[in-house]
Amino acid sequence: MKLSAIRPILFLICKELAIAGLLLLGVSFVVFIILILSPGDPFSLLLKGQMASNTVGAGTLEAVKVPAAWYVQYLSWLSNILRGNFGTSIRTGLPVLSEVVRVGINTLYLTIGSMLVTLLLAVPIALFSARRGMTVFNWTSTIFTYVVSALPVFWFGYIVIYISMHQFGLFPLAFGSSSQKISWLYFILPVFVLGIGNGTISEVVRYLREEMERVFSEDYIRLARAKGASIWKHSLTEGFLIPITEIIASKIPFILGGAVVVEQVFNWPGMGRMAWQAAQDRDYPLIMGITIVAAIIVRLGSLIQSVVYIIVNPRASQE
Amino acid sequence: MSIAPVLQIENLRTYFYSRSKEAFIRSVDGVSLEIDKGETLGIVGESGSGKSITALSTMGLISAEPGVIIGKIRLTTESVQKDLLQDLNNYVKIDRSPGMIMEVYKDNSGWQKYTDRMMRGIRGKEISMIFQNPKVSLNPFITIGKQITESIMLNTPIKNRNEAKERALYWLEQVKIDSPRLRYNNNPYGLSGGMCQRAMIAMALSSEPSLLIADEPTTGLDATIQSKIVGLLAELKSSVGVTAMLISHDINVIMELSDKVAVMYGGTVLEHGPAKDILTEGSLYKHPYTEALLGSIPNEQHIREKGYLQAIKGDVLDTINIPEGCRFHARCNKITDRTREQCEHIEPDLKEVSPGHSVMCWLFVDS
Amino acid sequence: MKRYSQYSTNVGDFSDVPFWKKAGTMDLVYVSYGIFIVILVIVSYILGAFNLLPFDPHEINLKLLMAPPKTAGHILGTDFMGRDILSRLIIGIQAYFLPGLLAIAIALVIGTCFGILAGYWGGGFDTAITYISNLLNSFPRLVLILLMVAAFKPDIYYIMVIVGITNVPVVASLIKGKIQFLKQKYFIEAATALGLKNRIIIFKHILWHNCRSVLIIQATLGMAEAILMETSLSYLGFGVQEPVPSWGNMVLSGANYFMQGKFWPSTAPALAILFTIMGFHLLGDGLNNILEMKRSK
DSSP states (O other): OOHHHHHHHHHHHHHHHHHHHHHHHHHHHHHHHHHHSSSSSSHHHHHHHHHHHSOOOOTTTTTTTOOSSSHHHHHHHHHHHTTOOOOTTTTTTHHHHHHHHHHHHHHHHHHHHHHHHHHHHHHHHHHHHHHHOSSSSHHHEEEHHHHHHSOOOHHHHHHHHHHHHSSSSTTTTSOSSSSSSSTHHHHHHHHHHHHHTTHHHHHHHHHHHHHHHHTTHHHHHHHHTTOOOOEEEEEEEIIIIIHHHHHHHHHHHHHHHHHHHHHHHHHSSSSSHHHHHHHHHHHHHHHHHHHHHHHHHHHHHHHHHHHHEEEEEEEHHHH | OOOOOOOEEEEEEEEEETTTTTEEEEEEEEEEEEOOOEEEEEEEOTSSSSSHHHHHHHTOOOOOSSEEEEEEEEEOOOOOOEETTTGGGOOOOOOOOOTEEEEEEOOOOHHHHHHHHHTTTTTTTTTTEEEEEEHHHOOTTTTTHHHHHHHHHHHHSOOOHHHHHHHHHHHHHHHHSSSSSHHTOGGGGGSSSHHHHHHHHHHHHHOOOEEEEEEESSSTTTHHHHHHHHHHHHHHHHHHHHHHHEEEEHHHHHHHOOOOOEEEEETTTEEEHHHHHHHHOOSSSSSHHHHHHTTTSSHHHHHHHHHOOOOSSOOOSSSSSSSOOOOOOGGGGOOOOOHHHHHSSOOOOEEEEEETTEEEGGGOOOO | OOOOEOSSSSSOOOOOOHHHHHHHHHHHHHHHHHHHHEEEEEEHHHHHTTTTSSSSSTTOTSHHHOOOOTTTTTTTOTTTTSHHHHHHHHHHHHHHHHHHHHHHHHHHHHHHHHIIIIIOOOOOHHHHHHHHHHHHHHSSSSHHHHHHHHHHHOOOHHHHHHHHHHHHHHHHHHHHHHHHHHHHTTHHHHHHHTOHHHIIIIIIIIHHHHHHHHHHHHHHHHHHHHHHHHHHHHHTTTTSSHHHHHHHHHHTTTHHHTTOOOOOOHHHHHHHHHHHHHHHHHHHHHIEEEEEEOOOO
């Protein structure tokens, strides 16, 4: 790539980073508002927990004084957050951020894995029906995706567990236990359930197919055909690469939400199950931390998508 | 022995079906044309007359349904002699049950696959096509240089990338684009319409096709650029000796570049013949439509003579409801009492009025 | 072979065949199924509201545990406590119906306002609303709801407010897109030039004539979303609690029995969820294809 083209690209990427930062700031503000408006004033508790971690240890909780004005509270909370101090969990007393990150890895595995499963099914259907039009295969696969998208994911999980229990003799109820015959199956099942049962497939298929069809009718594809070139090669960028990054980035929050349910069904130790537990316990620091980390993951996905778009699209960088 | 024409279109019909009106739109309704080697055939007509559809039918690029239905398109070049619509009868059947105007059975995907197979090796190699709106016709994600190089590697024996690049640069020079080496790496986004059109012409000619189809190459460009592109095409015509089908609604463009002219209206060819016969005003045998077209060109002479711009009365033919008789009769200002009966009820045939020059009009048929 | 027939040449300028001939067959199937489901839901809701149920949904019958469908007058059988499943399903609709309407109302009203501000006046409004939309989209819905539940109480109406608010970006961008489309067609410029007041342009011309189909479609999809959220939350134990039935908590309480091979108490509500959400989705997508995509010439 030419050097002269790199500089505007870098500039745009920095702009995207700045926007992501501003959005995360907004996220922190929304979380703050929710917590400070909550009855029972959990926010002070949170703040105390943060400040206590900053000083010596737990025992100083009562001795810590919380500033009165709300904006000062927000700022001091925010400064702690930015330093990685998310406070400590009310239930376990462990620092929130490290706990969330620890289980977040498992959720990340679920998220990425399920996305791959969804794409594995959705992409062929979308591309095939974009190219060949409405054939019998397309109708049936479209209806199939609709049915599968409306399935309650928890019930689907039960079915999968039941089948694996009785057909394969596997009891996927313990994480990482090595006493099972086919323990690798345990890692596949939740991914499979989340990828298929979460309702993402039908929308991904529809979006990809629409975008591909739109690109197929573009003038430059007509020119490519007129000169004997391969349509796929020319439509790949705008019809496939850009829409896929777009739809993946926009579905990440949805998948994270589904992970909450699936982790519950499979007793999977991830962020979702931790969030459920935290909500049950009214463990504010923990649920707050999870919300913020989830938002960070979402924005990261969106950032990657913007970067891909900027790199691939000459129009974007030649304004 | 006379050499066979490069392209011979016989009785081409391309219809589209409107589901909302449950009727056929007869975009091309029996068109026959011939282009000889080294010749430029100019097809002129108003929007909706079927000119572009004729070109797209020849290239097999019609995707709307049902598309091309019947006809013969014979391509004769040094390496290829075939009927581009051959054997496609297997995929289409035209019927007419009682109480019905027309019924067409078509296997669209089969036809499309067969056409693609048939046209492989012809598109881009034997016949090249350029379109209007050059900025959106080029792939916005790839540099113009790469697009030309791609065409060269696909359609000529040159398979080495560096050689192809050299060839691409050569052609960029031929189309008089400034600083070819620099422009090679530009994206279409950064180039003006005129430059994009030059690049598209370079790409079309770089594979040295036997026939170049230019569909409204100057429409959509600024007026000054238009004349430059026309000048470029004229130069290339003499230097490269390209055989071309030039489509335009702008008579001036047609006048400058064509050897032969075909005038289309409502999906048919009303008149065709040598350019100098048809396009000079005041010559004897000419279809009323052609005369009216020439008379409506806004130039100094006309305005001085008449004082206002001469329009053609009436609306463009609706290609669903094709009236009885001559397609143009409703707007014709040369109907005489002698021919009125026929003009309104029977469609005339093409009649040769002078060597090589045929007109479809009752005025030239002795009863 | 596809068949194309023309019956007459007497095709007037503006005569278009009615939309049910123009639309694709599958879309009509989708929409009919969707409408059927909507009617079913509304009727069931009314039945439930007036307590016109075959059995008392809370009545425990220990002699008839987990009976299969069509036993002793229980059309859909009984659950693990002998309660009639059909009656419980009908009552379960109340868990999401009105709250769902609230979510839809919030999403449509606020979303439309935002869309109009961003599209019609643009500029600073557009930037602000884009920012807010991206902000709202940064949260996974369920996680945000859990945060709300932890901070406040697990009330289904609070939750639906969140669902509604998180749906605002979609509606706003659709409305804004429509307005930009109309602007591009100089439609709005022409109306302004004619001297029409902004208010009239917005309400009559933009919203009513151009946006109403989009809004209806968003309402159907919003209801599907609301059902999904409500059932997921009841499944997780928030939202409606036992013994009040919700389709979500019915699946949950039947889970143990599912693993023992007694599928029905868990499956019946799951199927209800499946067919209902599918109905709303198909209705929305079908209407979208018919009304929004002008596919036929």
